[in-house]
Amino acid sequence: MYKRSFLGGGLGLFGALALTAPAFADTSVSDLIAETESDSTGQVTSVSQLSDVQPTDWAFQALQSLVERYGCIAGYPNGTFRGNRSATRYEMAAALNACLDQISDRFASKADLDAVKALQDEFAAELATLRGRVDGLEARVDTVEAQQFSTTTKLEGSVIGTIQFGDQTDVDGGIGSSRASALAEVGLTFNTSFTGEDLLQITLLTGNGGNDFFGEFFDAGGGLAGGTVNPGAIEYRDTGPGVELDRLAYEFSPVENLSVTIGPQLYPSDFIDGNSYANDPGADFNSGFFINNALIINDAVDDPGGAGFGFNYNVGGGPLSLRAGYVAAAGGSAVEGATETEGLFGDPHQAV
Template identity: 55%
Template sequence: MTKQQALPLGSLLGVVPFLLAGQAWAGETLDPMATSGLSLHQSQSVLQSQSVSQAQVTSVSQLSDVRPTDWAYQALASLVEKYGCIAGYPDGTFRGNRAATRFEMAAALNACLDVVSDRFATKEDLATAQRLAQEFAAELATLRGRVDNLEARTSALEATQFSTTTKLTVDALVAFQAGGASGPIVNPADGITLGASQYNPTVISRVDINLITSFTGEDLLITTLQTGNGGLDSFSAAGIGTGGFINSGAVDYAGVGPAVNLYRLVYEFQPVEDLTIAAGALFFPSDYIDGNSYANDSFQDFSSGFFINNRLTVVFPVDGPGGSGAVVQWNPNQGPFTVRGLYVAASAFNANKNNGPFPGIPGGFFGDPYQGSVELEYADTFGAEEQNSYAVRLQYTNSSTIDIAQNAGGLNFEVSLGQFGFFGRYGYSGATLYGIGSTVDGLGGFDLSSIVPAGTTQNFTAQTWMAGLGYRDLWMEGSLLAAAVGQPFINNLPSAPGVNDSTQTNYELFYRIPVSDNISLTPVFMAVTNANNIANNAPIFQGLVRTTFSF
């Protein structure tokens, strides 16, 4: 006997289930009732006597009733031509559609294994394998021990795991900040003027605990719990971006806590391919629209609430507290074009019908404050090895927020050229302001109560813009250096000395340093001039060192 190539283990294992499936046996089918009374020895004799009448097949083409279109054709070809362990009937047929008994299957499997062992394994092969096993006995024992240890750890993990359907992730942030103004700052929210020395350094913390659940493998239930220490930054103390229609620059993660609250509860699923629907009791418009890979996540990039979203198309009275609603996203053929539509109501939990200061708006799921938005996105890559990318997003928002009704359009863009990128947002709004005679109106820090008296209305236009530059992987992989400038609220509302007589401008610079896969350290510098659109307000500055833990 000449020495043949050894049969691969995977090929041998592939033969077994095929034979046991009863689709590749060419032997004469026995009547199960006729053999049921036979002993095992008698049954084997019958099978052996039948095999005498079978002809050895060396090519699948010799079987007249087997065609290339048959589902098992490739398997038969392999068994016949590669391993030579299939026989046909003397008339040249295979009769693959006839049933086979378990005894026939056992005999066929045994015959095939005999052929395999005779053709592909010799005594020399077995001796070589035995010598190899002895030579590597120590290594094999080590591997066996590692496998046993892994199985034990897996069993322990399965016994104590939190859930078979849910993944737990945590984003925790701690920031130290210090800042202040070079002169007095008027806080319209309480009418108090802060002097240059009336600011404290603070520590700000926020923790998001995310439970990501999938029931089918193609859906997601997102549950987020949030807490913090309630810390504020210097901008918040000065009344910049503390709420209202425009979040004009306060740190986005300030003022959270200390209670543990439900922060997000939304369910996403795909009824058909390329279409995603989300519905939830509590989520945020910015979860789904106005994304930007340079300026959208206060845990990882810009800290300012102004720089992470367009506050004319993602209005703060809805996106700040979050709300209930639904989102539809269509991405045809998973290509570069995506359409998104959403509706979110911030007071959907309120069952007490109350017209309030906005006549005809009853509150609840279909009432004030709410926003409905549509976003069209086109994002693609270009260049050698697709190392460059770009995205353009066009937005439209209709919203009603306590005492402001508006229709707004927005543009969001980003371009990455290798490590370098530039990005920006622009928004334009036609709106109506309903005067309610209070210093704390829908514009928040932009106090217009003295120029839009209670019971009156004022139509106006508003604009917002920001632009920035970024550079990735500077000095170390995973880092991001970025800077941006912008103006949150350019408007044609009436002005008076000390009221809406200038335009606020924001600046921010940060450098994110990846300490490890789970920790990043980010120095941040922020500045605001003409705070709250008041010319007499002195410039205000603050610096932060933000540490983010993600696991």
């Protein structure tokens, strides 16, 4: 098929050359063969490299196809094609054979096609299975792309539960009893990155609103006193049943080795406590009791969290880091309270 097509277009060019005077009177067969072979002096890759070929020439498109598509025409060493000189039938045969040899190196032969057809017949069942699997994968990819949450936001979820039972003695020596109870918290975190090096984090929490006996005390008469120290209290006590905003903070790096975080809901322990036994309810003891940084004001500031900022500067990318943070628990309040100043720079707040 391809040979017949080539002869239809290619012989038109060679026939035209033969009818055009003057002829290739001084061109030998070896010269014409050299013209079609890929030698280092005459091979061209674009018809524009032939100085005596113009787009207005009647055979320009045919010559362009032979040069740029099939790569079987070369010019003379001086960069000319000499298209107005004719060739003998022997020279045409030599040139055509050289050109077909060049083409046969680029396309499969009939024997090659027969071999491929035999392999297709032999592995028809396997090919059908693979085709079905590829179609299935494409359908699943289309579904994922159509239903994806966001191209910049990843959604993480967590469910944490605790079952407790036991007795407790309060700080005044009173003894009370507590029944078995179950506490639960469900969290959804949206991690959004706009540049790949920043993080906007939004966390929503809810739960069953349970109370743990570690966070409550009994008075001398055995009644609940509601302690203020809360030793060992579980972090997610009293969470829910409504949905609350646990975190809204944006972290970015203005310069190398410096990370800055700012937001209306974050915590001092984010910046100044690296304790591996605290600050991660999904992996640790879920209690502020294990926070090992005495500088953190736990109940008044770190427990509720608030508005503020913090930074972490890793000096020279080495083992030394400088960290600082400021959080105002009542930073969202513009109205002065009865006993506290409140507001972003009022009490209660913490700067470390």
